[in-house]
Amino acid sequence: MATDLHPDVFPVIMAGGSGTRFWPLSRASRPKQFLPLSTSRPLIVETLARLKGIAPPKRSFVVCGAVHAPLVRKTLLSLPKQNVLVEPQARNTAPAIALAAAHVARQNPLGIVVVIPSDQHVADVPAFQAALNDAISVAKEGHIVTLGIHPTRPETGYGYIQVGDALSGAAKQVKRFAEKPDRPTAEQYLVSGEYLWNAGLFVFRADVMLEAFARHMPELAKPLDAIRAVLGTKKEAAVVKREFPKMPATSIDYGVAEKASNMAVVPCRCGWSDVGSFNALPEVRPLDAAGNVSSGTTFLIDSTGCVVMAKDKPIAVVGMTDVVVVDAGDAMLVLPKEKSQDVRKVVEALKAKKLVRYL
Amino acid sequence: MATDLHPDVFPVIMAGGSGTRFWPLSRASRPKQFLPLSTSRPLIVETLARLKGIAPPKRSFVVCGAVHAPLVRKTLLSLPKQNVLVEPQARNTAPAIALAAAHVARQNPLGIVVVIPSDQHVADVPAFQAALNDAISVAKEGHIVTLGIHPTRPETGYGYIQVGDALSGAAKQVKRFAEKPDRPTAEQYLVSGEYLWNAGLFVFRADVMLEAFARHMPELAKPLDAIRAVLGTKKEAAVVKREFPKMPATSIDYGVAEKASNMAVVPCRCGWSDVGSFNALPEVRPLDAAGNVSSGTTFLIDSTGCVVMAKDKPIAVVGMTDVVVVDAGDAMLVLPKEKSQDVRKVVEALKAKKLVRYL
Numbered sequence: 266m267a268t269d270l271h272p273d274v275f276p277v278i279m280a281g282g283s284g285t286r287f288w289p290l291s292r293a294s295r296p297k298q299f300l301p302l303s304t305s306r307p308l309i310v311e312t313l314a315r316l317k318g319i320a321p322p323k324r325s326f327v328v329c330g331a332v333h334a335p336l337v338r339k340t341l342l343s344l345p346k347q348n349v350l351v352e353p354q355a356r357n358t359a360p361a362i363a364l365a366a367a368h369v370a371r372q373n374p375l376g377i378v379v380v381i382p383s384d385q386h387v388a389d390v391p392a393f394q395a396a397l398n399d400a401i402s403v404a405k406e407g408h409i410v411t412l413g414i415h416p417t418r419p420e421t422g423y424g425y426i427q428v429g430d431a432l433s434g435a436a437k438q439v440k441r442f443a444e445k446p447d448r449p450t451a452e453q454y455l456v457s458g459e460y461l462w463n464a465g466l467f468v469f470r471a472d473v474m475l476e477a478f479a480r481h482m483p484e485l486a487k488p489l490d491a492i493r494a495v496l497g498t499k500k501e502a503a504v505v506k507r508e509f510p511k512m513p514a515t516s517i518d519y520g521v522a523e524k525a526s527n528m529a530v531v532p533c534r535c536g537w538s539d540v541g542s543f544n545a546l547p548e549v550r551p552l553d554a555a556g557n558v559s560s561g562t563t564f565l566i567d568s569t570g571c572v573v574m575a576k577d578k579p580i581a582v583v584g585m586t587d588v589v590v591v592d593a594g595d596a597m598l599v600l601p602k603e604k605s606q607d608v609r610k611v612v613e614a615l616k617a618k619k620l621v622r623y624l
Numbered sequence: 625m626a627t628d629l630h631p632d633v634f635p636v637i638m639a640g641g642s643g644t645r646f647w648p649l650s651r652a653s654r655p656k657q658f659l660p661l662s663t664s665r666p667l668i669v670e671t672l673a674r675l676k677g678i679a680p681p682k683r684s685f686v687v688c689g690a691v692h693a694p695l696v697r698k699t700l701l702s703l704p705k706q707n708v709l710v711e712p713q714a715r716n717t718a719p720a721i722a723l724a725a726a727h728v729a730r731q732n733p734l735g736i737v738v739v740i741p742s743d744q745h746v747a748d749v750p751a752f753q754a755a756l757n758d759a760i761s762v763a764k765e766g767h768i769v770t771l772g773i774h775p776t777r778p779e780t781g782y783g784y785i786q787v788g789d790a791l792s793g794a795a796k797q798v799k800r801f802a803e804k805p806d807r808p809t810a811e812q813y814l815v816s817g818e819y820l821w822n823a824g825l826f827v828f829r830a831d832v833m834l835e836a837f838a839r840h841m842p843e844l845a846k847p848l849d850a851i852r853a854v855l856g857t858k859k860e861a862a863v864v865k866r867e868f869p870k871m872p873a874t875s876i877d878y879g880v881a882e883k884a885s886n887m888a889v890v891p892c893r894c895g896w897s898d899v900g901s902f903n904a905l906p907e908v909r910p911l912d913a914a915g916n917v918s919s920g921t922t923f924l925i926d927s928t929g930c931v932v933m934a935k936d937k938p939i940a941v942v943g944m945t946d947v948v949v950v951d952a953g954d955a956m957l958v959l960p961k962e963k964s965q966d967v968r969k970v971v972e973a974l975k976a977k978k979l980v981r982y983l
Contacts, residue, residue, distance in 0.1 A: 288940075564973050566973060567969070575956075578953075578954050578955050578956060579979075580956045581958070581970040582957075582958045583963065583967070584963040585958060585960065588944075588947075588958065595937050596938050597938070597939045597949075597951065599940070599944060599947065599949050599958055600941070600942035600943050607925070608942070611923055611940040
C-alpha cells in the first residue's frame with residue numbers, strides 16, 4: 266500500500282441498504298452491497314478497495330444493520346472487527362452518519378469523515394480519488410463537502426445539486442439541493458450544465474458535523490450526546506441500543522445538507538454508477554461484441570443487449586434481445602431489461618405467498 | 625381394464641427417435657418420448673395408455689435403440705421385457721416395422737399390427753380409438769391402413785395423404801402420398817379438404833406387410849427372412865445384429881406405402897399433435913388465463929403466451945411475451961417461442977465445444 270497520505274481521514278462505508286432490485290441475487294440476508302455485480306468481487310469489497318490510497322482499512326468504518334454485521338466481517342477481512350458499527354434499527358442516513366461521526370470524533374475530533382455508500386461503482390478510480398482529495402482539503406477548512414457527479418442522462422431517480430460560484434480549489438458553493446425532478450426538469454438540469462447528481466458522498470470534519478447536528482437536528486443531537494458519553498465503555502452497547510432509535514429517521518440531505526450554510530461541492534467525472542438495477546449492469550460490466558453482459562457458463566446465440574448471469578449450470582439464450590436472465594442457484598428470473606424495476610413485483614408476490622425462503 | 629376386444633391386435637410403439645428439439649429437457653440419453661411434455665407422464669407412457677381398450681400391454685411391442693432399451697423397460701413397467709425390440713442400428717422406419725412384423729407374425733401370422741409413434745399427443749382418445757377400430761376392420765380385409773389426421777393449419781413439416789373414393793366403412797382409398805409441401809401448396813391442401821396429415825400411424829395384418837416387403841423391398845425382405853428363421857432361438861440376437869444393418873435405411877412411407885396398391889386411409893379428427901417443439905406445448909397442455917403453459921413452481925407476472933418449465937427451483941417471469949424458459953436441472957434455455965426450432969443451434973454449439981455432458 267501507498268504511504269498513509271491522510272492520517273486524519275476516516276472512511277465510513279454505508280451498508281445499511283436492503284434493496285430488492287436484484288432479486289433473486291439479492292435477499293434480505295444478502296442485499297445488493299454483498300453481490301459481485303460490477304466485478305467478480307462484492308460491491309462493498311470494491312468500495313473499500315477504492316478508498317485505499319485515501320485511508321487504510323484499519324481507519325475505515327462500516328455502518329450496517331445487526332443481521333448483516335457477521336457478513337460484513339466475513340466479507341471485509343482487512344477491516345478491524347470493532348470498526349463494524351451496528352445500527353440497532355434502520356433509521357435512514359442521518360443517525361448512521363451521526364453514530365460514525367461520534368466514533369471518529371472520539372479518536373480525533375478534527376478527523377475527516379468520508380461517507381461513501383457501499384453499493385456503487387466507479388470506473389475511473391484515480392479521478393474519484395482526486396475529487397476526494399480535493400474534498401478533503403476543503404473539508405479541513407470547515408466545510409461539509411459533497412461530491413457531485415456530472416449527469417450523463419436526464420435521470421429522474423436521483424436528487425441534484427445546483428452548483429454555485431467557485432469556493433476553493435476544485436470546490437464550488439452549493440446553490441441548492443434539488444429533490445428528484447420530473448422528466449422535463451431533469452432534461453433542463455442536464456442541458457443547463459449547472460446541476461450535478463447527489464450520490465450520497467460526503468466529506469467533513471467530525472467536529473463540524475457534530476456541530477451541524479446540534480444546530481440543525483437538535484432532536485438527533487440529544488440521543489447522540491448520550492451515546493458519545495459512553496463510547497468505549499461497557500455501557501456503550503446498551504446505550505446505543507436505547508438511544509439510537511430515538512434519533513429521527515431522516516436523511517443527511519434533508520436533515521443537514523439542505524439547511525447548512527457551510528456546504529460545498531466538488532464536481533466529479535469518474536464513471537460513477539449507483540448500479541440501480543439489472544438494467545445498469547451493461548454500464549458497469551464488460552460487454553461482448555453483441556452488447557451482452559454475462560457471468561458463469563452461458564451460450565448466447567443470436568442474442569443482443571442481454572444480461573445473463575449463470576450460477577452452477579449453463580444458461581443458453583437464443584434469439585433474445587434486451588432480456589435479463591438470472592440464476593441465483595435457488596431461484597431464477599427472466600424479464601425485459603428495461604423493466605428491471607419490476608423485480609419488486611416478484612418480491613411482493615413472494616411476500617404475499619409467505620415464501621420467506623426466497624425473500 | 626376393458627375386455628380384450630381384439631385378441632389378434634398387436635400395437636408396435638416406435639421409440640427410435642433421438643430428437644434435440646426439446647433441449648435441455650431432451651438429451652441423447654433421454655429423447656423426447658421419455659419426457660412428460662403433454663401431461664405429467666412421459667409421452668411414451670401416454671402412448672401405451674392410449675392403446676388400452678385396443679390391446680393390453682402384454683401384446684404391445686416397443687422398438688427402440690439399444691441405449692434406450694433399459695429406459696423403456698423402466699418407464700413402461702407393464703410391458704413384458706421381451707416385448708422391447710432393440711434395433712442394432714437406427715435405420716429409419718421400414719426395418720423397425722419389419723422387425724416388429726416378424727415378431728407378431730411368429731405369434732399370429734394374421735395378427736393385426738398397429739404402428740404408432742411413441743412421442744405424439746392425442747387430446748380426444750375415444751375418437752382416436754374409434755378410428756383405430758375402423759382401421760383394424762379394414763386391415764383384416766388385407767389393406768395396409770394409415771390414419772390420416774385432418775389438417776388444422778398449412779403445415780409444411782409433414783407429409784400428406786390425398787384421399788380417394790370410399791372403400792369400406794370409414795376407410796377411403798389413397799389417391800397418393802404427397803411429400804412435405806411448400807407453403808402455397810400446403811395452403812392449397814388445407815383449402816381443398818382432400819388432404820390429410822400422414823402421422824406415421826399404420827395398421828395392417830402381419831402377413832400382408834411381410835408380403836409387401838417381399839414385393840416392394842426385396843433387399844429388405846432377404847435379411848428379414850434370415851431373422852424370421854431364427855426368432856425365438858438362441859441364434860436370434862446374433863442374427864438380428866448381423867442382418868438388421870443390411871436392411872435399407874428407408875421409411876415405410878417411401879418403401880411400401882407409396883408403392884403398394886392395397887393402401888387405405890381412415891380420416892381421424894382427434895386433437896392430434898406431434899409435439900414438435902416447445903412452440904407446440906400450448907396446443908397440448910392446459911393454459912392459464914394469460915395463455916401461459918407452466919410446470920413446476922413458477923411466478924408469471926405481466927406475462928402472456930409463455931412456456932415456463934421449472935424443475936427444482938422457482939422461476940419468476942415478469943413482463944415477457946411468447947417466450948420459452950426451461951430449466952432441466954443441469955442446464956437452462958431461454959428463447960422466443962416462435963424460434964423454438966433454433967434450439968438446435970445450442971446443441972450444435974455444445975457439440976462444437978465437445979460439452980458431451982449437456983448433449
